[in-house]
Amino acid sequence: MIFIKVFQKLSQFSGKVPLEHWVSRIAINTCLNQIESEKIRPELRQADLSEEEQAVVEKLATSPDELAPDRQLASRQLVEHLLELLKPAERLVIDLLYLQGRTVEEIRKITGWSAAAVKVRAFRARQKMKCQLTKISSGTNL
Amino acid sequence: MNPPSHNAGPARTSGAASDVDLERLLRAAAQVKDDAPIEPPFGFDTRVIALSRRNGNGAAFLLRQMLARVALAAAAVIVLAATGAYLELNGADNSEPFGNEFAIADTAIQDEVGQ
Numbered sequence: 420m421i422f423i424k425v426f427q428k429l430s431q432f433s434g435k436v437p438l439e440h441w442v443s444r445i446a447i448n449t450c451l452n453q454i455e456s457e458k459i460r461p462e463l464r465q466a467d468l469s470e471e472e473q474a475v476v477e478k479l480a481t482s483p484d485e486l487a488p489d490r491q492l493a494s495r496q497l498v499e500h501l502l503e504l505l506k507p508a509e510r511l512v513i514d515l516l517y518l519q520g521r522t523v524e525e526i527r528k529i530t531g532w533s534a535a536a537v538k539v540r541a542f543r544a545r546q547k548m549k550c551q552l553t554k555i556s557s558g559t560n561l
Numbered sequence: 562m563n564p565p566s567h568n569a570g571p572a573r574t575s576g577a578a579s580d581v582d583l584e585r586l587l588r589a590a591a592q593v594k595d596d597a598p599i600e601p602p603f604g605f606d607t608r609v610i611a612l613s614r615r616n617g618n619g620a621a622f623l624l625r626q627m628l629a630r631v632a633l634a635a636a637a638v639i640v641l642a643a644t645g646a647y648l649e650l651n652g653a654d655n656s657e658p659f660g661n662e663f664a665i666a667d668t669a670i671q672d673e674v675g676q
Contacts, residue, residue, distance in 0.1 A: 430612070490589060517587040518587070552583060552586070
């Protein structure tokens with residue numbers, strides 16, 4: 420996204436400041452805008468999901484089996500959507516614990532949090548993700 | 562914390578997502594490795610340079626900018642030199658009485674020596 424913005428706004432580059440500073444400014448503004456947009460809409464709508472992601476949600480609700488390998492990419496994208504709704508600390512702990520497969524001890528060393536804090540944040544994050552998944556699932560089944 | 566279980570549970574009927582559902586989802590998501598390098602798209606730098614030159618940010622723009630700076634510096638030097646010359650001329654007028662004093666002194670000394 421940042422590269423696209425740089426390319427689109429290149430005509431506005433005056434050349435009075437180094438290009439690196441100008442690109443850095445665009446990157447910072449893009450990130451700030453993204454954070455603001457996440458604050459504005461902390462809900463995940465069914466329309467935000469692709470057909471594959473909706474199929475994953477439906478599969479989770481209707482079948483007890485593990486998701487097929489061809490649904491892994493959609494699963495990842497769905498998880499990314501769910502992670503966007505979490506606080507940064509919760510997002511980090513879910514990423515480290517479940518997506519990267521690290522242990523609580525490793526996370527404790529990486530983050531400097533206590534083991535109890537890691538577990539509490541993971542628990543809260545999972546609760547939020549489950550809540551969102553339930554909302555999406557109920558919307559999908561309608 | 563208990564590690565994620567790999568045993569799939571029964572399909573839920575209540576509509577609420579369970580821990581098992583979430584763990585299945587996370588296990589599937591974890592299989593996808595997100596190791597794509599963060600780098601500009603292919604040819605991005607070439608396009609940026611081309612667009613920059615087309616928009617006047619290229620060598621000609623830099624040359625114009627440099628010439629403008631040189632002209633500005635030259636103007637500043639001219640102003641300083643003119644100011645210095647003006648002050649020097651005014652200063653020469655003020656120093657004339659001292660010259661006269663020295664001339665009178667020289668004359669007086671010569672008269673003294675002549676006597």
